[in-house]
Amino acid sequence: MKKFEEKTIETESIYKGKIVDLRVDTVTLPNGKTSKRELIDHPGAVAVIALTKEGKLVMVEQYRKPMEKSLVEIPAGKLEEGEQPKITALRELEEETGYTTEHLEYITSFYTSPGFANELVHIYFTDNIRPLKEAVGTDEDEFVELMEITLEEAVQLEKEERIHDVKTSYALLFLKLKEAQK
Incomplete structure:
Protein backbone atom coordinates (compact mmCIF):
# COMPACT_ATOMS: atom_id res chain seq x y z
CA MET A 1 0.00 0.00 0.00
CA ASP A 41 -19.74 11.67 -6.40
CA HIS A 42 -20.15 14.49 -8.92
CA PRO A 43 -19.77 14.24 -12.72
CA GLY A 44 -17.61 17.36 -12.87
CA ALA A 45 -18.25 20.86 -14.13
CA VAL A 46 -16.90 23.64 -16.30
CA ALA A 47 -16.67 27.40 -15.95
CA VAL A 48 -15.91 30.10 -18.50
CA ILE A 49 -14.00 33.32 -18.01
CA ALA A 50 -15.54 35.38 -20.84
CA LEU A 51 -14.64 38.96 -21.73
CA THR A 52 -16.58 41.30 -24.01
CA LYS A 53 -14.81 43.37 -26.70
CA GLU A 54 -14.84 46.21 -24.17
CA GLY A 55 -12.95 44.02 -21.69
CA LYS A 56 -15.89 43.51 -19.35
CA LEU A 57 -16.31 40.23 -17.53
CA VAL A 58 -19.49 38.32 -18.37
CA MET A 59 -21.12 37.15 -15.14
CA VAL A 60 -24.41 35.73 -13.96
CA GLU A 61 -26.21 36.28 -10.72
CA GLN A 62 -28.30 33.47 -9.35
CA TYR A 63 -29.77 32.26 -6.08
CA ARG A 64 -27.75 29.55 -4.35
CA LYS A 65 -29.94 27.57 -1.97
CA PRO A 66 -27.14 26.13 0.22
CA MET A 67 -26.07 29.69 1.13
CA GLU A 68 -29.62 31.10 1.08
CA LYS A 69 -28.47 34.06 -1.02
CA SER A 70 -27.68 35.19 -4.55
CA LEU A 71 -24.11 35.00 -5.78
CA VAL A 72 -22.43 36.60 -8.78
CA GLU A 73 -20.42 34.00 -10.68
CA ILE A 74 -18.74 33.26 -13.98
CA PRO A 75 -20.95 31.09 -16.24
CA ALA A 76 -20.65 27.44 -15.26
CA GLY A 77 -22.42 24.12 -15.35
CA LYS A 78 -22.34 20.38 -14.83
CA LEU A 79 -20.82 17.98 -17.32
CA GLU A 80 -23.38 15.72 -18.94
CA GLU A 81 -22.56 12.02 -19.21
CA GLY A 82 -20.05 11.41 -22.01
CA GLU A 83 -19.76 15.13 -22.81
CA GLN A 84 -16.31 16.67 -23.31
CA PRO A 85 -15.60 19.63 -20.99
CA LYS A 86 -15.02 22.07 -23.88
CA ILE A 87 -18.46 21.21 -25.33
CA THR A 88 -20.04 21.74 -21.91
CA ALA A 89 -18.24 25.08 -21.57
CA LEU A 90 -19.62 26.34 -24.89
CA ARG A 91 -23.12 25.06 -24.05
CA GLU A 92 -23.13 26.74 -20.64
CA LEU A 93 -21.77 30.01 -22.06
CA GLU A 94 -24.60 30.03 -24.62
CA GLU A 95 -27.37 28.96 -22.21
CA GLU A 96 -26.49 31.27 -19.34
CA THR A 97 -25.31 34.37 -21.22
CA GLY A 98 -26.63 34.35 -24.77
CA TYR A 99 -23.05 34.61 -26.04
CA THR A 100 -21.01 32.15 -28.07
CA THR A 101 -17.40 31.94 -29.21
CA GLU A 102 -15.24 30.21 -31.78
CA HIS A 103 -12.33 29.86 -29.39
CA LEU A 104 -12.18 28.53 -25.84
CA GLU A 105 -8.75 28.25 -24.26
CA TYR A 106 -8.32 25.62 -21.54
CA ILE A 107 -6.75 27.23 -18.45
CA THR A 108 -6.78 24.67 -15.62
CA SER A 109 -8.90 22.32 -13.58
CA PHE A 110 -9.20 21.78 -9.83
CA TYR A 111 -11.08 19.76 -7.23
CA THR A 112 -13.53 21.93 -5.31
CA SER A 113 -13.65 20.01 -2.01
CA PRO A 114 -11.33 16.97 -2.15
CA GLY A 115 -11.95 16.06 1.48
CA PHE A 116 -15.40 14.69 0.65
CA ALA A 117 -16.22 15.25 -3.04
CA ASN A 118 -14.67 14.28 -6.39
CA GLU A 119 -16.06 17.27 -8.33
CA LEU A 120 -13.45 18.45 -10.86
CA VAL A 121 -14.04 21.90 -12.39
CA HIS A 122 -12.45 22.75 -15.75
CA ILE A 123 -11.82 26.46 -16.44
CA TYR A 124 -11.81 27.98 -19.94
CA PHE A 125 -11.09 31.51 -21.17
CA THR A 126 -12.33 33.51 -24.13
CA ASP A 127 -12.05 37.17 -25.04
CA ASN A 128 -13.74 36.73 -28.39
CA ILE A 129 -17.48 36.40 -27.73
CA ARG A 130 -20.43 37.41 -29.84
CA PRO A 131 -24.18 37.39 -29.16
CA LEU A 132 -26.17 34.44 -30.43
CA LYS A 133 -28.73 35.12 -33.15
CA GLU A 134 -31.35 33.27 -31.11
CA ALA A 135 -31.32 32.87 -27.35
CA VAL A 136 -30.81 29.33 -26.12
CA GLY A 137 -32.17 29.84 -22.60
CA THR A 138 -31.32 28.25 -19.28
CA ASP A 139 -32.62 25.03 -17.76
CA GLU A 140 -36.26 25.21 -16.66
CA ASP A 141 -35.30 25.32 -12.96
CA GLU A 142 -32.47 27.84 -13.41
CA PHE A 143 -32.95 31.59 -13.09
CA VAL A 144 -29.98 33.83 -13.86
CA GLU A 145 -29.41 37.50 -14.56
CA LEU A 146 -26.66 38.49 -16.97
CA MET A 147 -24.10 41.06 -15.83
CA GLU A 148 -21.17 42.62 -17.69
CA ILE A 149 -18.78 44.25 -15.25
CA THR A 150 -15.25 45.58 -15.06
CA LEU A 151 -12.56 43.75 -13.14
CA GLU A 152 -12.60 46.56 -10.59
CA GLU A 153 -16.36 46.14 -10.09
CA ALA A 154 -15.86 42.38 -9.69
CA VAL A 155 -13.18 42.93 -7.05
CA GLN A 156 -15.61 45.16 -5.15
CA LEU A 157 -18.32 42.47 -5.36
CA GLU A 158 -15.80 39.99 -3.98
CA LYS A 159 -15.11 42.31 -1.01
CA GLU A 160 -18.88 42.48 -0.42
CA GLU A 161 -19.04 38.65 -0.61
CA ARG A 162 -21.47 38.80 -3.52
CA ILE A 163 -18.72 36.96 -5.40
CA HIS A 164 -17.91 34.22 -2.93
CA ASP A 165 -17.13 30.98 -4.74
CA VAL A 166 -13.77 29.50 -5.65
CA LYS A 167 -14.20 29.30 -9.44
CA THR A 168 -15.10 32.98 -9.71
CA SER A 169 -12.39 34.05 -7.27
CA TYR A 170 -9.96 32.02 -9.38
CA ALA A 171 -11.21 33.85 -12.48
CA LEU A 172 -10.53 37.22 -10.86
CA LEU A 173 -7.02 36.14 -9.86
CA PHE A 174 -6.41 34.90 -13.41
CA LEU A 175 -7.52 38.24 -14.87
CA LYS A 176 -5.46 40.25 -12.37
CA LEU A 177 -2.35 38.25 -13.30
CA LYS A 178 -3.13 38.62 -17.00
CA GLU A 179 -3.49 42.38 -16.51
CA ALA A 180 -0.20 42.56 -14.60
CA GLN A 181 1.63 40.84 -17.48
CA LYS A 182 0.64 43.55 -19.98
Whole structure:
Protein backbone atom coordinates (compact mmCIF):
# COMPACT_ATOMS: atom_id res chain seq x y z
CA MET A 1 0.00 0.00 0.00
CA LYS A 2 1.26 3.49 -0.83
CA LYS A 3 2.20 5.73 2.10
CA PHE A 4 -1.15 7.56 2.37
CA GLU A 5 -3.45 5.28 0.36
CA GLU A 6 -6.75 4.12 1.83
CA LYS A 7 -8.11 0.82 0.52
CA THR A 8 -11.89 0.59 0.14
CA ILE A 9 -13.33 -2.47 1.87
CA GLU A 10 -17.02 -1.73 1.34
CA THR A 11 -19.18 0.90 -0.36
CA GLU A 12 -22.74 1.70 0.74
CA SER A 13 -24.83 3.83 -1.64
CA ILE A 14 -26.93 6.33 0.33
CA TYR A 15 -28.55 8.43 -2.40
CA LYS A 16 -28.52 8.73 -6.20
CA GLY A 17 -29.57 12.17 -7.38
CA LYS A 18 -29.77 14.39 -10.44
CA ILE A 19 -26.55 16.24 -9.57
CA VAL A 20 -24.73 14.14 -6.96
CA ASP A 21 -24.61 10.63 -5.56
CA LEU A 22 -23.81 10.04 -1.88
CA ARG A 23 -22.04 7.02 -0.46
CA VAL A 24 -20.21 5.81 2.63
CA ASP A 25 -17.00 3.87 2.11
CA THR A 26 -15.38 1.72 4.76
CA VAL A 27 -11.62 1.98 4.27
CA THR A 28 -8.44 0.47 5.61
CA LEU A 29 -6.10 3.24 6.74
CA PRO A 30 -2.32 3.21 6.20
CA ASN A 31 -1.85 2.13 9.84
CA GLY A 32 -4.11 -0.93 9.32
CA LYS A 33 -7.14 0.45 11.19
CA THR A 34 -10.50 1.05 9.51
CA SER A 35 -12.61 4.17 9.16
CA LYS A 36 -15.69 5.48 7.36
CA ARG A 37 -15.61 8.10 4.60
CA GLU A 38 -18.75 10.04 3.62
CA LEU A 39 -18.32 10.88 -0.06
CA ILE A 40 -20.06 12.85 -2.79
CA ASP A 41 -19.74 11.67 -6.40
CA HIS A 42 -20.15 14.49 -8.92
CA PRO A 43 -19.77 14.24 -12.72
CA GLY A 44 -17.61 17.36 -12.87
CA ALA A 45 -18.25 20.86 -14.13
CA VAL A 46 -16.90 23.64 -16.30
CA ALA A 47 -16.67 27.40 -15.95
CA VAL A 48 -15.91 30.10 -18.50
CA ILE A 49 -14.00 33.32 -18.01
CA ALA A 50 -15.54 35.38 -20.84
CA LEU A 51 -14.64 38.96 -21.73
CA THR A 52 -16.58 41.30 -24.01
CA LYS A 53 -14.81 43.37 -26.70
CA GLU A 54 -14.84 46.21 -24.17
CA GLY A 55 -12.95 44.02 -21.69
CA LYS A 56 -15.89 43.51 -19.35
CA LEU A 57 -16.31 40.23 -17.53
CA VAL A 58 -19.49 38.32 -18.37
CA MET A 59 -21.12 37.15 -15.14
CA VAL A 60 -24.41 35.73 -13.96
CA GLU A 61 -26.21 36.28 -10.72
CA GLN A 62 -28.30 33.47 -9.35
CA TYR A 63 -29.77 32.26 -6.08
CA ARG A 64 -27.75 29.55 -4.35
CA LYS A 65 -29.94 27.57 -1.97
CA PRO A 66 -27.14 26.13 0.22
CA MET A 67 -26.07 29.69 1.13
CA GLU A 68 -29.62 31.10 1.08
CA LYS A 69 -28.47 34.06 -1.02
CA SER A 70 -27.68 35.19 -4.55
CA LEU A 71 -24.11 35.00 -5.78
CA VAL A 72 -22.43 36.60 -8.78
CA GLU A 73 -20.42 34.00 -10.68
CA ILE A 74 -18.74 33.26 -13.98
CA PRO A 75 -20.95 31.09 -16.24
CA ALA A 76 -20.65 27.44 -15.26
CA GLY A 77 -22.42 24.12 -15.35
CA LYS A 78 -22.34 20.38 -14.83
CA LEU A 79 -20.82 17.98 -17.32
CA GLU A 80 -23.38 15.72 -18.94
CA GLU A 81 -22.56 12.02 -19.21
CA GLY A 82 -20.05 11.41 -22.01
CA GLU A 83 -19.76 15.13 -22.81
CA GLN A 84 -16.31 16.67 -23.31
CA PRO A 85 -15.60 19.63 -20.99
CA LYS A 86 -15.02 22.07 -23.88
CA ILE A 87 -18.46 21.21 -25.33
CA THR A 88 -20.04 21.74 -21.91
CA ALA A 89 -18.24 25.08 -21.57
CA LEU A 90 -19.62 26.34 -24.89
CA ARG A 91 -23.12 25.06 -24.05
CA GLU A 92 -23.13 26.74 -20.64
CA LEU A 93 -21.77 30.01 -22.06
CA GLU A 94 -24.60 30.03 -24.62
CA GLU A 95 -27.37 28.96 -22.21
CA GLU A 96 -26.49 31.27 -19.34
CA THR A 97 -25.31 34.37 -21.22
CA GLY A 98 -26.63 34.35 -24.77
CA TYR A 99 -23.05 34.61 -26.04
CA THR A 100 -21.01 32.15 -28.07
CA THR A 101 -17.40 31.94 -29.21
CA GLU A 102 -15.24 30.21 -31.78
CA HIS A 103 -12.33 29.86 -29.39
CA LEU A 104 -12.18 28.53 -25.84
CA GLU A 105 -8.75 28.25 -24.26
CA TYR A 106 -8.32 25.62 -21.54
CA ILE A 107 -6.75 27.23 -18.45
CA THR A 108 -6.78 24.67 -15.62
CA SER A 109 -8.90 22.32 -13.58
CA PHE A 110 -9.20 21.78 -9.83
CA TYR A 111 -11.08 19.76 -7.23
CA THR A 112 -13.53 21.93 -5.31
CA SER A 113 -13.65 20.01 -2.01
CA PRO A 114 -11.33 16.97 -2.15
CA GLY A 115 -11.95 16.06 1.48
CA PHE A 116 -15.40 14.69 0.65
CA ALA A 117 -16.22 15.25 -3.04
CA ASN A 118 -14.67 14.28 -6.39
CA GLU A 119 -16.06 17.27 -8.33
CA LEU A 120 -13.45 18.45 -10.86
CA VAL A 121 -14.04 21.90 -12.39
CA HIS A 122 -12.45 22.75 -15.75
CA ILE A 123 -11.82 26.46 -16.44
CA TYR A 124 -11.81 27.98 -19.94
CA PHE A 125 -11.09 31.51 -21.17
CA THR A 126 -12.33 33.51 -24.13
CA ASP A 127 -12.05 37.17 -25.04
CA ASN A 128 -13.74 36.73 -28.39
CA ILE A 129 -17.48 36.40 -27.73
CA ARG A 130 -20.43 37.41 -29.84
CA PRO A 131 -24.18 37.39 -29.16
CA LEU A 132 -26.17 34.44 -30.43
CA LYS A 133 -28.73 35.12 -33.15
CA GLU A 134 -31.35 33.27 -31.11
CA ALA A 135 -31.32 32.87 -27.35
CA VAL A 136 -30.81 29.33 -26.12
CA GLY A 137 -32.17 29.84 -22.60
CA THR A 138 -31.32 28.25 -19.28
CA ASP A 139 -32.62 25.03 -17.76
CA GLU A 140 -36.26 25.21 -16.66
CA ASP A 141 -35.30 25.32 -12.96
CA GLU A 142 -32.47 27.84 -13.41
CA PHE A 143 -32.95 31.59 -13.09
CA VAL A 144 -29.98 33.83 -13.86
CA GLU A 145 -29.41 37.50 -14.56
CA LEU A 146 -26.66 38.49 -16.97
CA MET A 147 -24.10 41.06 -15.83
CA GLU A 148 -21.17 42.62 -17.69
CA ILE A 149 -18.78 44.25 -15.25
CA THR A 150 -15.25 45.58 -15.06
CA LEU A 151 -12.56 43.75 -13.14
CA GLU A 152 -12.60 46.56 -10.59
CA GLU A 153 -16.36 46.14 -10.09
CA ALA A 154 -15.86 42.38 -9.69
CA VAL A 155 -13.18 42.93 -7.05
CA GLN A 156 -15.61 45.16 -5.15
CA LEU A 157 -18.32 42.47 -5.36
CA GLU A 158 -15.80 39.99 -3.98
CA LYS A 159 -15.11 42.31 -1.01
CA GLU A 160 -18.88 42.48 -0.42
CA GLU A 161 -19.04 38.65 -0.61
CA ARG A 162 -21.47 38.80 -3.52
CA ILE A 163 -18.72 36.96 -5.40
CA HIS A 164 -17.91 34.22 -2.93
CA ASP A 165 -17.13 30.98 -4.74
CA VAL A 166 -13.77 29.50 -5.65
CA LYS A 167 -14.20 29.30 -9.44
CA THR A 168 -15.10 32.98 -9.71
CA SER A 169 -12.39 34.05 -7.27
CA TYR A 170 -9.96 32.02 -9.38
CA ALA A 171 -11.21 33.85 -12.48
CA LEU A 172 -10.53 37.22 -10.86
CA LEU A 173 -7.02 36.14 -9.86
CA PHE A 174 -6.41 34.90 -13.41
CA LEU A 175 -7.52 38.24 -14.87
CA LYS A 176 -5.46 40.25 -12.37
CA LEU A 177 -2.35 38.25 -13.30
CA LYS A 178 -3.13 38.62 -17.00
CA GLU A 179 -3.49 42.38 -16.51
CA ALA A 180 -0.20 42.56 -14.60
CA GLN A 181 1.63 40.84 -17.48
CA LYS A 182 0.64 43.55 -19.98
